[in-house]
Amino acid sequence: MTKDPHIMHIPMNDLKREYALLQNEIDDGLSDVLRSGRYIGGDMVEGFEKSWADYLRAPYVISCANGTDALLIALMALSLEPGDEVIMPSYGYIAAAESAVLLGLKPVLVDVGVDYNIDVSLIEDAITDRTKVILPIHLFGLCADMQTIMAIAKKHQLYVIEDAAQASGGVVTIDGKPRKAGTVGTIGCFSHFPTKNLGCFGDGGSICCSDDDLVAKMKRIKRHGQTTKYIHEELGINSRLDAIQAAILKVKLVYLDQHNDRRRKVAKIYTDTINNEKLKVPDFIEDHTYHQYAIRVSVKERSAVKDLLQQNGIATTTYYPKAISDQEAMSDKAIVHSDTRSKELALSNLCLPMSPTMTDEEITYICDVINDKL
Numbered sequence: 482m483t484k485d486p487h488i489m490h491i492p493m494n495d496l497k498r499e500y501a502l503l504q505n506e507i508d509d510g511l512s513d514v515l516r517s518g519r520y521i522g523g524d525m526v527e528g529f530e531k532s533w534a535d536y537l538r539a540p541y542v543i544s545c546a547n548g549t550d551a552l553l554i555a556l557m558a559l560s561l562e563p564g565d566e567v568i569m570p571s572y573g574y575i576a577a578a579e580s581a582v583l584l585g586l587k588p589v590l591v592d593v594g595v596d597y598n599i600d601v602s603l604i605e606d607a608i609t610d611r612t613k614v615i616l617p618i619h620l621f622g623l624c625a626d627m628q629t630i631m632a633i634a635k636k637h638q639l640y641v642i643e644d645a646a647q648a649s650g651g652v653v654t655i656d657g658k659p660r661k662a663g664t665v666g667t668i669g670c671f672s673h674f675p676t677k678n679l680g681c682f683g684d685g686g687s688i689c690c691s692d693d694d695l696v697a698k699m700k701r702i703k704r705h706g707q708t709t710k711y712i713h714e715e716l717g718i719n720s721r722l723d724a725i726q727a728a729i730l731k732v733k734l735v736y737l738d739q740h741n742d743r744r745r746k747v748a749k750i751y752t753d754t755i756n757n758e759k760l761k762v763p764d765f766i767e768d769h770t771y772h773q774y775a776i777r778v779s780v781k782e783r784s785a786v787k788d789l790l791q792q793n794g795i796a797t798t799t800y801y802p803k804a805i806s807d808q809e810a811m812s813d814k815a816i817v818h819s820d821t822r823s824k825e826l827a828l829s830n831l832c833l834p835m836s837p838t839m840t841d842e843e844i845t846y847i848c849d850v851i852n853d854k855l
Contacts, residue, residue: 489846490794491834494676498838503732510728520724529727532734533687537661539669541696543688544722545703548646548672551686552580552616554720555642555668558698561586561613566816568607569616569644570599571806572823577616577644578805582814587611590806592819596763597775597826598625600819604633607818614640619648619662621800621832622678622744622770627653627665634666641666647772649679650741654768662770663689668699673722673730678744678772679737681726740837744771747839754848757855759786760831773800777829786855787831793850798832 500507514525526544534542545551556567563585569577571590578588591607594600597620604615615634617625627643634641643666645651651662663669671677673685690696698715701708706717733740745767751774752765761777778786787797804823805811833847 488794489843491796491839491843491847493796493798493832493834494836495838496675499836500682502838503736506732507729510732511725514724514728517724521721523724525724525731526722526727529722529731529734530687532731534689536734536737537664537689539661539664539689540691541689543690543696543699543703544727545686545688545720546722547684547720548644548670548674548686549576549580550703550718550720551646551670551672551688552577552642552644553583553718554699554702555670555688556580556584556586556614557702557717558668558695559614559640564611565613566609566611567614567616567642568599568604568612568818570618570620570823571804571817571820572597572801572826573618573620573644573805574646574801575805575808575810576646577618578811578815581616582811588805588811588815590804590811590815590817590820590823592822593620593826594822596623597621598623599630600822601626601629601633603819604630605637608633608637608639612637612639614642616642616644617666618644618646619651621775622648622651622772623766624648624651624653624662624768627660628655631655631665640668643669645669646672646674647677648770649673649677650737651770652768664691667692668695673726678741678770679730679733681729681733683723683726685722685726685730686720687722741770743837743839744835745769747771747835747837747844748774750841750844751833751848754845755851757851759855760851771835773832774835775800775830775832777826778831780828783829783831789855790847790850793854795847795850796834799827799830800832801827801830803827 645663648662669689702717
């Protein structure tokens with residue numbers, strides 16, 4: 482069957498195109514690693530940690546194997562006891578809740594607002610004498626209301642772990658001053674999965690923290706609890722960012738702001754141009770990093786909308802099709818404080834292609850299909 486020449490084919494995120502854009506610099510970095518013979522640790526990993534810390538304006542960054550390990554290490558470092566409670570949103574990826582459960586902790590799932598982030602007006606009602614941590618997830622690239630969260634945490638003497646996996650380069654305003662996502666709480670956790678705003682070509686993660694004692698402890702935990710080789714002071718895990726991934730991240734970090742700016746431009750065109758009563762587009766937010774661009778479609782219409790867009794070469798994805806509270810893996814393991822909007826968003830959410838390498842022609846094509854063919 483002959484392809485229709487009028488149909489473009491647009492993936493959610495074209496990673497091959499992104500590599501082609503930075504190929505020479507990335508290849509040079511990879512060659513440096515391969516020639517060095519140092520594939521675990523070494524100058525390249527340390528160089529990325531320093532560059533990332535400088536960008537974040539933070540004293541320390543600790544690299545690790547992936548974003549889930551970052552969350553696990555952060556929770557382990559706080560010396561929590563089995564049964565201690567961690568307040569987190571009831572909508573998002575399962576990694577934070579899963580990490581808490583694996584450590585014998587209780588996730589307390591609190592509903593989200595229309596911006597997909599934890600509803601701060603519900604947090605205090607969820608606090609008990611077992612609560613030790615508030616863990617906001619900066620979903621889709623928009624930071625949660627950290628000003629309010631930090632005030633609540635201070636009032637109740639709680640730790641704050643930011644899951645900034647989807648918000649690399651994001652900005653939050655605290656007391657009138659801009660701060661980078663992941664630098665406001667006690668600990669900030671990042672994923673560098675390939676599709677993330679700052680992604681490598683495999684798995685990767687990092688942790689940001691300004692507390693000297695916590696930093697030292699997390700460095701031990703990620704290396705089987707050792708400071709000196711073969712001398713294990715505590716139980717830990719094996720979680721290392723390899724030098725090849727560090728080389729890629731070091732190159733891509735240089736372009737992070739530029740790429741986030743392009744994501745914002747893509748989002749603004751979507752918001753300004755899409756006009757179809759079958760769906761609702763989000764308001765444009767300047768500080769959003771638009772890891773994803775999420776529209777909302779009625780439950781009855783979503784499948785048909787997704788199919789029609791696919792027929793016209795436009796990929797879409799649902800992040801996430803179930804609230805965390807509805808996941809079988811969380812059955813009897815979490816305390817569900819509230820999840821009404823989380824369930825609603827799970828049924829109505831649909832994400833359009835989003836990438837810094839998208840062309841204006843591709844964005845216009847998507848908008849035209851939505852406006853004219855749905």
